[in-house]
Amino acid sequence: MTRSRFNIFRFAVPQNFYPLAGKLAPIFAVTAAVLFLAGLWISFFIAPTDAQQGEVYRVIFIHVPAAWMSMFIYLVMAFWSAVGLVFNTRLSAMMAHALAPTGAMFCFVALWTGALWGRPTWGAYWVWDARLTSQLLLLFLYFGYIALINAIDDPRRADKAGAILALVGAINVPIIYFSVKWWNTLHQGASVSLTKAPSMATTMLMGMLVMAFAAWAYTIAVTLWRVRSLILERERNAEWVNEELDRLEAAA
Amino acid sequence: MNWGSAEAFWNMGGAATFVWGSYAVTLIVIVVELILLFQRRKNTVSRLLRLRRGRSARRQPANVSESP
Numbered sequence: 001m002t003r004s005r006f007n008i009f010r011f012a013v014p015q016n017f018y019p020l021a022g023k024l025a026p027i028f029a030v031t032a033a034v035l036f037l038a039g040l041w042i043s044f045f046i047a048p049t050d051a052q053q054g055e056v057y058r059v060i061f062i063h064v065p066a067a068w069m070s071m072f073i074y075l076v077m078a079f080w081s082a083v084g085l086v087f088n089t090r091l092s093a094m095m096a097h098a099l100a101p102t103g104a105m106f107c108f109v110a111l112w113t114g115a116l117w118g119r120p121t122w123g124a125y126w127v128w129d130a131r132l133t134s135q136l137l138l139l140f141l142y143f144g145y146i147a148l149i150n151a152i153d154d155p156r157r158a159d160k161a162g163a164i165l166a167l168v169g170a171i172n173v174p175i176i177y178f179s180v181k182w183w184n185t186l187h188q189g190a191s192v193s194l195t196k197a198p199s200m201a202t203t204m205l206m207g208m209l210v211m212a213f214a215a216w217a218y219t220i221a222v223t224l225w226r227v228r229s230l231i232l233e234r235e236r237n238a239e240w241v242n243e244e245l246d247r248l249e250a251a252a
Numbered sequence: 253m254n255w256g257s258a259e260a261f262w263n264m265g266g267a268a269t270f271v272w273g274s275y276a277v278t279l280i281v282i283v284v285e286l287i288l289l290f291q292r293r294k295n296t297v298s299r300l301l302r303l304r305r306g307r308s309a310r311r312q313p314a315n316v317s318e319s320p
């Protein structure tokens with residue numbers, strides 16, 4: 001059997017992924033910071049005042065990317081959970097765990113900014129509309145997932161239980177996304193979709209996309225950093241972790 | 253450029269509470285997440301180092317009794 005020089009599955013091994021994550025995380029963190037600053041600049045100084053809403057619409061530049069990210073992270077969690085269940089790979093479950101707090105953070109931001117945007121435009125911070133309610137359910141799914149994996153002592157059982165919750169809960173994501181089409185909601189329909197031209201000024205769309213990419217880069221950086229701690233904890237009996245601890249002790 | 257003056261910028265066309273309330277809280281939760289993230293890293297490393305020291309300390313007396 002010939003051995004290929006580069007094998008992507010090499011990085012499914014925690015020992016190999018740990019240093020890779022350590023190298024990649026700062027790159028994504030810097031990318032996120034640059035994109036975030038650029039996004040802020042576009043949001044406040046390039047994007048024009050909205051003809052109908054005035055300045056309050058500028059909440060969109062964090063509201064929409066945060067909402068996209070909260071849904072996307074849940075799907076990625078469900079993906080890694082499925083991989084973990086099927087192939088029994090250790091790292092997949094760790095990735096799912098590492099993603100959850102950031103997903104919950106973006107979910108909270110989407111709800112918070114939505115409330116602050118709803119008050120001046122709809123006259124209410126909160127309404128029990130299908131979009132808002134399903135997004136709130138997503139926040140509870142994140143909390144439930146985090147609580148569940150922390151409540152079970154045996155890591156393998158915690159991984160399995162968490163994976164099942166992540167997979168079942170994933171049904172909620174398309175419900176959130178299509179809720180504005182399926183039901184008569186106070187929340188507006190999608191401003192940006194793959195099938196039709198976006199219903200907003202190009203600079204507004206630009207700001208939103210730059211912020212969305214910033215959120216992506218941020219999520220990747222934070223997740224990689226978090227998974228490094230998880231790997232150390234889970235693999236603490238391995239010899240390579242022992243060597244890593246030697247290095248960290250010497251550096252301290 | 254959208255803003256004639258710094259006041260106009262901070263005033264956000266009268267929507268200051270809502271716009272700045274959104275951006276400020278977002279920034280705060282991001283900073284909190286980053287602090288928790290690096291605390292976790294520090295805690296993990298110090299806990300593992302402590303565990304290791306505990307293990308080697310327990311091993312030490314056994315080694316002494318074994319050696320003549």
